[in-house]
Amino acid sequence: MSQPVRLTPPLSDEQVAALTAGDRVLISGTIYTGRDAAHKRMVEALDRGEDPPFELAGAVIYYVGPSPPPPGRVIGAAGPTTSYRMDPYAPTLIARGLKAMIGKGKRGEEVKKAMQEHKAVYLAAIGGAGALMARCIKQAEVIAYPDLGPEAVRRLVVEDMPLIVVNDVRGGDLYQEGRRRYQR
Amino acid sequence: MAALRTIEAAEITAAVARLCGEADIELPQDVRRALEQARDQEESPVGREVLARLIENADIARRERLPICQDCGLAVVFVDLGQEVHIRGGSLEEAINAGVRQGYQDYYLRKSVCHPFTRANTGDNTPAVIHTRIVPGDRLHLWVVPKGGGSENMSRVFLLTPAVGLEGVKQKVVETVEAAGPNPCPPIILGVAVGGTFEQAAVRAKRTLLRELGSANPDPEAAALEAELLELVNRTGIGPAGLGGRVTCLGVFVDIHPCHIASLPLAVNIQCHAARHKEVVL
Ligand code: SF4
Numbered sequence: 273m274s275q276p277v278r279l280t281p282p283l284s285d286e287q288v289a290a291l292t293a294g295d296r297v298l299i300s301g302t303i304y305t306g307r308d309a310a311h312k313r314m315v316e317a318l319d320r321g322e323d324p325p326f327e328l329a330g331a332v333i334y335y336v337g338p339s340p341p342p343p344g345r346v347i348g349a350a351g352p353t354t355s356y357r358m359d360p361y362a363p364t365l366i367a368r369g370l371k372a373m374i375g376k377g378k379r380g381e382e383v384k385k386a387m388q389e390h391k392a393v394y395l396a397a398i399g400g401a402g403a404l405m406a407r408c409i410k411q412a413e414v415i416a417y418p419d420l421g422p423e424a425v426r427r428l429v430v431e432d433m434p435l436i437v438v439n440d441v442r443g444g445d446l447y448q449e450g451r452r453r454y455q456r
Numbered sequence: 457m458a459a460l461r462t463i464e465a466a467e468i469t470a471a472v473a474r475l476c477g478e479a480d481i482e483l484p485q486d487v488r489r490a491l492e493q494a495r496d497q498e499e500s501p502v503g504r505e506v507l508a509r510l511i512e513n514a515d516i517a518r519r520e521r522l523p524i525c526q527d528c529g530l531a532v533v534f535v536d537l538g539q540e541v542h543i544r545g546g547s548l549e550e551a552i553n554a555g556v557r558q559g560y561q562d563y564y565l566r567k568s569v570c571h572p573f574t575r576a577n578t579g580d581n582t583p584a585v586i587h588t589r590i591v592p593g594d595r596l597h598l599w600v601v602p603k604g605g606g607s608e609n610m611s612r613v614f615l616l617t618p619a620v621g622l623e624g625v626k627q628k629v630v631e632t633v634e635a636a637g638p639n640p641c642p643p644i645i646l647g648v649a650v651g652g653t654f655e656q657a658a659v660r661a662k663r664t665l666l667r668e669l670g671s672a673n674p675d676p677e678a679a680a681l682e683a684e685l686l687e688l689v690n691r692t693g694i695g696p697a698g699l700g701g702r703v704t705c706l707g708v709f710v711d712i713h714p715c716h717i718a719s720l721p722l723a724v725n726i727q728c729h730a731a732r733h734k735e736v737v738l
Contacts, residue, residue, distance in 0.1 A: 294502075309575055336526065337526060337527075337566065339522075339526045339565055340564045341564070342521065342564045345522075349517070349522050349523040349524070349526040349528075349566075350526050351526050351527075353526075353605075353606065354605075354606045354639050356639070376638060376639070376641065376698075377639035378637055378639060396698075396699070398506055398510065398513075399606065399638075400510065400513070400524065400641040400729055400730045401512075402513070402522070402524060402526040403513050403514075403516040403522040404509060404512055404513040421577050421579075422566050422567070422568070436699065447699070447700075450502070450693070450695060450698070450701070451637075451693040451694055451695070451698075452700075453500075453693065454499070454693035454701050455691065455692060455693030456693070
C-alpha cells in the first residue's frame, strides 16, 4: 500500500484531481458534519438564495451523527453513516464547491457524475469504528440546526483522520474495483 | 399450584438500563474472536487493515467507555417471561422503556428514534421494540440487542414461490448481501429464517442473532445451509468495509420452520460487525 496523502481543507481542484480510488488519505484541519436532515435544510436554504451555514468552496463534509460526549470529552463515538441518504442533496452542494464527502457505502450515479463534472471526491471512513474515529477529533462545535440533536451541523477540527478514496474525479470506484479483485 | 415469584418493575428497569450501556460499549467476545480470525484469513491488505482497526476500535470503546459505534441502535429487547413470574410496580413494557430511557441517558448513547414523517426525535430512544414469549418457569430472561439503521435498512423479507425451493432461497440470500454491498458495515452476520409467516420470519431471523458466533446449530438441515451460505456470501468479494476482500461475512444463523402449503417466506436480517447483545436472567 502506498503512503497516505496528507490534506488540509479547504481543498483545491488540483488536490482533489490528484487522488485516485484506493489512495489512502489523512485529513487534518476543519471539516463539517451533516446527515440527511441537515442536508435537506441546507439545500432548501440555498434554493431560497440564503447562505449555507459554512463556506462550501473547498469544503469537506463528514456524514456523521455522533453520540453525546461523556464528561471531559469533545465528542462521543463518531464513525460514518451510510451515504446514499445524502445522494438527493449532494449534487447541489458539489456544484456549489464542496470538494470531499466522507461516509460509508455506495453513491448514486447522479452524485458520481457531479463529482466528475465539478471535481470532488468521495472518501470512506471505516463504518462502525466510532470510538477510534473519535480520537482524531480535537474540537467540535454545533454551528447550525441545534434542534436536530445528533444531526446538527458541527464544525470539527480533526487530526490525521484516516480515510480511503472510493470515488475519484475520473469515475474510479473502489467498491466496484475491490470487489472485482476478490470475487470468485 | 406453584407460588408466583415476584419481580419488581424497578429491577427490570435497572437491568435494561445496564444492558443497554454494556451492549453498546462492550463488543461480545465471540465477535472479537471472529474479527481476529478474519484478520488472519483475509487476503486483501486493505481488508486486513480494516479488521485490525475494528478490533482496535472495540478495545478503545471498552477501555474508554465509549460506544463501539455512534449508532447506538434502536433498542430491540427479547423477553422470555416465566409463567410463574408476577411483575409488581408497573407494566413490563413501561419497565423496559424506562430502562432504555435511563440507559441511553446514563451511558451517553445516541438517541436514534424519531417520528417516521416529521423525523422529530423522541429524545430518549424509546419506544423499544419488544418481543415477548411466555415460557415455563419462574425466571425473566432479557436480551438487549441495539440494532443500527445501516444494517437494518439492508435487511429483506421475501415471500417466495415454493417452486424456487432451497436453490431459490440461497440465491435470494446472496442477492440481498450483494445489493447491500458496503452499506451495512461488512463483515456482516446473517440471520436467516425460512418458513413461518410474513411477520414471524422477520422476528425469527432477528432472534437468531442472539446466538454465539461459531455455535453449532442443532438442526442438521439448518447447519448445512449455514455452511453453504457462508461460503457463497464470502465469494462475493465485498470484503471488510466493502473495499474488496474474502471476509464479507463472519457467520450465518439459519432457522427453518414449517409454513403454509402455498408459501415460502424468507427473512434475511443483516447484522453489522457491531453485533451487540447482552442478556440477563432475573
Ligand atoms: S451498520 Fe452497524 S457498525 Fe455500521 S454504522 Fe450502523 S450500527 Fe454502526
